[in-house]
Amino acid sequence: MHDHQQNSTPADRAVIEFRKVDYRTADGKSIISDLNLSVAQGETFVLLGQSGSGKTTALKLINRLLSETSGTVQVDGRPTSDWELVALRRRIGYVIQEGGLFPHFTVEKNVGLIPRLLGKLPDEVNHRVDEMLQLVDLDPASFRSRYPHQLSGGQRQRVGVARALAGDPPILLMDEPFGALDPVVRAELQRQFKALQQKLRKTVVLVTHDVPEALRLGTRIGLLESGSLVGCYPRSEFVASTDPRVKQYRDAFAE
């Protein structure tokens, strides 16, 4: 079962692995076909592709918001179908565009929800919330008691990251996390995310359609096209690749 790990060191063992994964919708439309890829511990793997390429679907297969039609998706060496759902999801933070914050909860309750559900005492929860807010550069004193609608897009996004990290999951999934932001805020958050990731070394899978973002954040880039993987490239290889499909994608962003 672990034959794929034969020549790998523990540091880069696969945390997430797709094996021959197909996903079809209930009405039979193929979204993902024969997807094989593995994500090593501590890397920031970027799934790059146009809308409709199946990148969000691939992401949702990891935390089982969707279930594969065939093949297996493994997390920590175990098929996700064998995991107890709540246990699996507690290991995986999930950040979506605009944060997906609970509109009826304050920042404090949003960020503190998972620690609270994990049975932490109120003091510990408070402490954790402050710690997480500081981590994403928000002053706890002025943000704790605000509601999501009282925040800017960038602030909401940061709270979304803080919330995802509050349960200290080893894996982080991010779906176009900076997509809805204006370019200045976006660049600022990308820079912060990079610094944060250097500190935390989570295993990150980030979905985007934006080539500069992929190059800025990804340690490896997987290019997805109509549900199939064109290839996985370390950053430098992606820049240098002569594969026409990669080139086409790259050129679309070159001004």
Add this chain to the structure above:
Amino acid sequence: MIRYMLTHRTEVATLVFEHIWLVGISMLLAVAIGVPLGILLTRRPRLSPAVLGSTNIIQTIPSLALFGFLLPAPWLGERADRIAITALTLYALLPIVRNTFVGIRGVDPAVREAAEAMGLTRNQVLFRVELPLAASVVLAGIRTATVISVGIATIAAAIGAGGLGEFIFRGLAMVNNSLILTGAVPAAVLALAADLGLGFAESRWRTPRV
């Protein structure tokens, strides 16, 4: 009319109380049945046309007829207040079931998905996210149902279930307008009070929007 109300204040008070009791009990029952039913429909959307359809049909039955239909029912028929409460509960179901269903379906899918992805169980998603976010819509349904019930409950007097309808039917029989008003005015005040009170609750539960 005022003079009549003052001279008969014990009777007015009794009937007002009876009226509130009829409406109150039926609303409690309707909420206890309607909210879970609405939640069930969000889980099994295929049932929704059948359930919403039948509650809709109930709504179209004239109330006097529904009271009449229930008269021969085994346990219910024994006491007029049981019939009245059953009928009022049935009438109140539609707005409550429908609003619970619509309210929960109206929760932003991204928010629900975020909750699931965080590892919240189904019940946690329901009680911490879906119901609080749907609360103002559900309350609006309860409010509509209550206001309708206060009105329909006056007809319950026709089968001897009491309530403010007593004055109205007595007034009709005696062609006495002030007697009719003695029933109608407090009923209208009750309906307005329920509307205001529940409207206030509803606005307090309205979630802050972006």
